[in-house]
Amino acid sequence: MSAPKISLRGVTKAFGAKPVLRGIDLDVAAGESVVVIGGSGTGKSVMLKCILGLIRPDGGSIRIDGEETVGLGDGERTQVMRKFGMLFQGGALFDSLRVWQNVAFGPIQSDGMAPAKAKDLAMAKLANVGLGPEIGELFPSELSGGMQKRVALARAIAREPEIIFFDEPTTGLDPIMADVINELIVKCVHELGATAVSITHDMASARKIGHRIAMLYDGRLIWQGPVAEIDHCGNAHVEQFINGRAEGPIQMQVRKL
Numbered sequence: 001m002s003a004p005k006i007s008l009r010g011v012t013k014a015f016g017a018k019p020v021l022r023g024i025d026l027d028v029a030a031g032e033s034v035v036v037i038g039g040s041g042t043g044k045s046v047m048l049k050c051i052l053g054l055i056r057p058d059g060g061s062i063r064i065d066g067e068e069t070v071g072l073g074d075g076e077r078t079q080v081m082r083k084f085g086m087l088f089q090g091g092a093l094f095d096s097l098r099v100w101q102n103v104a105f106g107p108i109q110s111d112g113m114a115p116a117k118a119k120d121l122a123m124a125k126l127a128n129v130g131l132g133p134e135i136g137e138l139f140p141s142e143l144s145g146g147m148q149k150r151v152a153l154a155r156a157i158a159r160e161p162e163i164i165f166f167d168e169p170t171t172g173l174d175p176i177m178a179d180v181i182n183e184l185i186v187k188c189v190h191e192l193g194a195t196a197v198s199i200t201h202d203m204a205s206a207r208k209i210g211h212r213i214a215m216l217y218d219g220r221l222i223w224q225g226p227v228a229e230i231d232h233c234g235n236a237h238v239e240q241f242i243n244g245r246a247e248g249p250i251q252m253q254v255r256k257l
Contacts, residue, residue, distance in 0.1 A: 003066040005030040005163060005195040006051065011060035013046055020046045021057065022219035033189060033196040035210035037203070037241065039250065042216045044199040048165055051197065052084065053077055064163070082110075085161030085194070087152050087185075089168040093140040099126070100136035103155045111159065125154040128191075129184050146177035150184065157188050164189060166198035170205045182208040203242050215241065217250070 004027040011024040020043045028034045038044050049055040051062055053069060062069050069080055093102050103125050104118035113121070123133050129150040140148055149169070156164055169185060170178035182205050189196045189209075200206055206213055207227055214224040215238050223235045230242060240248030 002030065004028055004063075005032070005065060006197065007061070007063040007066075008047075008051070009061040009063075011047070011050060011057045011062060013043075013050060013055065013057045019219055021050070024060070024216075024219075024221055026214060026221060026224070028195055028197060030195055031193055033186075033198070033209055033211045034214060035198045035200060035206040035212070036214050036216055036221075037200060037206050038216035039201060039241065043219050044216055045167065047216065048167060048197070048199055052086070052165065053081065082159075083162040085156040085159065085164040087149075087156040087164070087166045087169055089171055093148060093151060093155075095140055097139075098136065099131075099138050099140065099143070099151050102140065102151060103136075103158050105155065106159045121158065122154070125158050126151070128157065128188060129154045145172055146174075146180065149173065149177075149181050153181070153184055153188060157192060157194075160192055161194060163195045163197070164192075166196065166200075166209070168200055168202075169198065169209075170200065170202050175204070178202065178205060179208070185209050217241075 006028040008024050008026040011021055012019070013021040024047060036044050036047065046055060050057045057070060064080055064083065067080070072080065094105070097105070100119050100122040103122035107113040107118045107121055108115060123136055126136055131147065131150055135147070140151065143151065166185060170181055173181060186209055196209070198209055210227050212224065212226055213230050214221050217237050223233055223238045225233060230238065233239065236249050240250050
C-alpha cells in the first residue's frame with residue numbers, strides 16, 4: 001500500500017497559553033479530497049497553515065509524500081511548496097495586476113516562464129473555469145465576487161499542483177454561485193488528478209467536493225469518515241454542527257441580554 005500523500009501525526013500548536021491544535025492525526029491519500037469542517041476558531045486555518053509550512057507546529061509530524069516537512073530549510077521547503085496550489089479565502093487577488101497576470105503570477109515568478117507563454121497558459125486556465133479571454137485583460141475590481149473566485153481557482157491550478165488547498169472556497173457567495181464554484185473545484189481537481197484538502201463550515205460545499213469529511217472541534221479531529229456516512233455518524237457534536245442546531249454539546253459563547 002502506498003504512503004499517504006499527506007500524513008499528520010500528533011500535530012500540536014498553541015499561541016501563548018491557548019492551545020489550538022491538541023494532537024491532530026490525519027492521512028490524505030493521493031487523489032483524495034478531504035474536507036475539514038468545524039466552527040470558527042476551532043483551528044482549521046491553523047492546521048492548514050501548518051501543512052503549508054506558514055506556521056511551524058509545536059510538536060508532531062507532517063509528511064508530504066513520506067518526507068518530513070517540519071523543520072525543513074528554505075531550499076527544501078521551496079521544493080515541497082512546488083507541489084502545492086492554494087485557493088485563499090476571499091480570493092486574495094492582486095488589485096494592481098490584470099486578471100491574466102494574477103493567474104500567471106506563479107509561473108512567471110517561481111518558474112521563470114516568459115510572460116508571453118505565461119499569458120497563453122493563464123488564458124487556458126481561465127477557460128478551464130469558464131472565463132473568456134476578454135476577462136484576462138480586466139482588473140479584479142471590475143469582476144463580481146463569483147468571477148474573482150473563479151480567477152483565484154485558475155491561479156491555484158496554473159502550475160498544475162499535485163496538492164490543492166481550499167480555504168473556505170464558497171464564503172461570501174450566493175447559493176447558486178457557490179454551487180458553480182463547487183462544481184468547478186470538483187472538475188479541476190479531477191482533471192489534474194490532484195489531492196485536495198479543504199476547510200469550510202459550508203456543509204453543501206463539503207458534501208459536494210469531498211470524498212471524506214473530518215470534523216475539528218476543540219483542537220482535535222473528533223470524527224472522520226466518508227461523506228455518505230456523516231448523516232448517520234452517531235457523534236452528537238457532528239450532528240449538531242451539520243444540522244445547524246443551537247442546542248447541543250457545542251456551546252457558543254453568547255452574552256445573554
